[in-house]
Amino acid sequence: MKRPATGTKASRTHAGKRLAVKRALRPTPQRDGNTEQQILDGAHAVFLRHGTSGARMQDIAAEAGVNQALLHYYFRSKERLSEAVFRRAAAQLLPRVIEVMASEAPLEGKIARVVDLELDYLLQAPYLPGYIISELHNHPGRVRQLVSTMTGMTPEHVGPRVVTRLRQQLEEGVRAGRFRPTAADQLIVNLFSLCIFPFAARPMLMAILGMDHEAFHHFIGERRRQLADFVLGALRP
Amino acid sequence: MKRPATGTKASRTHAGKRLAVKRALRPTPQRDGNTEQQILDGAHAVFLRHGTSGARMQDIAAEAGVNQALLHYYFRSKERLSEAVFRRAAAQLLPRVIEVMASEAPLEGKIARVVDLELDYLLQAPYLPGYIISELHNHPGRVRQLVSTMTGMTPEHVGPRVVTRLRQQLEEGVRAGRFRPTAADQLIVNLFSLCIFPFAARPMLMAILGMDHEAFHHFIGERRRQLADFVLGALRP
DNA sequence: GTCTATATGTTGATAGAC
């Protein structure tokens, strides 16, 4: 049950793309350039670590170096702010990978490219997978935002297109004796699993395998060199 | 910063293993048998779907069919109740699998057995992986509870033992020409990734691949038959 | 042991000065 939305709805002007007004020697502190972006960055940092339910608006304000009221001025509510952050985050997890998978390059190269792309990216954004999975798990409504975000970036529906192309390539490979018969959707999920899970479950893996941050980094470096061969190896007839 | 723990600490009797007192025709409603268990089940249901931060004590009480005050009578605080639920959940994700992996059976059989065990179990507890990952991600303190829970169930430290045994078997296999050189920890993570990720990322995968619940169930059924071959195939020299 | 009623603190959101 959602909160009753106390005040009048959408009553305020609600900052559009505001332009750089005259900023001379006002008592107003040094706001770098774009306050909205600053807030979004702060919210990103806090939401990614604590999740939407666990995040506190006060912490976001502090992280962004602004006042809590400004958060509402720019984003109206925590709900909307969290949507904005989730959209931005969701847009970073897969699109490049999907782009590659949907391309016309040979399958062997695509797999190697996806592994490199994904591991390299996630190494510098290690909280992303855990956040996405956490949000999607705890707030089922987020699923709609995910699909709308992804369909907004790629022509047509994402899954079918990638899977169809992949299925073609697998069938060709099988006929040519290069691959063993393999279901396309299973292969896709295998690839995503192998790339993303180690980051999503990072705290667990580090605990179980007794790794510190440096060891984990090294572990991923090793993985970056072996993973494509692992998958290609599995595809051999 | 933790909440200041308002009241006196551990002041109450705090229900130990309470025994079945005389229950005749009292006005007290039909409490099946064990109220503590009932609460734990209700808390499990709510925490697994909403996460610790998102869960509300009132919802847990309702789910358990009891009063909110009873939650505090049995578990003192939301924090402790959530710990109890997390421990119980964490104890179900891996132990059987670790048991198998640490055994003396041939590697090929162990892999097939792990796949069957894990997919079968997760099919009936699909929220488990998302919950564990979400908790570990949003509440880093949970990591300690995880390791203490796991070390409490298996002799010695978990990871090292499993990895050591696995490394031996891999080396033997390589010498016998059955396996290609493979890092043990990478293989372990590959196995976990391939089994657990599809459930952890289930909402995302269903959305991307356009599956409904039935289709997902069928997808896992298919996976159950192919996954071991996929991994074994990757291990061939 | 279990309930109803209530205290206490936190949190998202708003009002209004500048």
Place this chain on the structure above:
DNA sequence: GTCTATCAACATATAGAC
């Protein structure tokens, strides 16, 4: 646009009757 001060609405936790 940005701030300080404050409100109103929960959510957790406790008190106390039965």
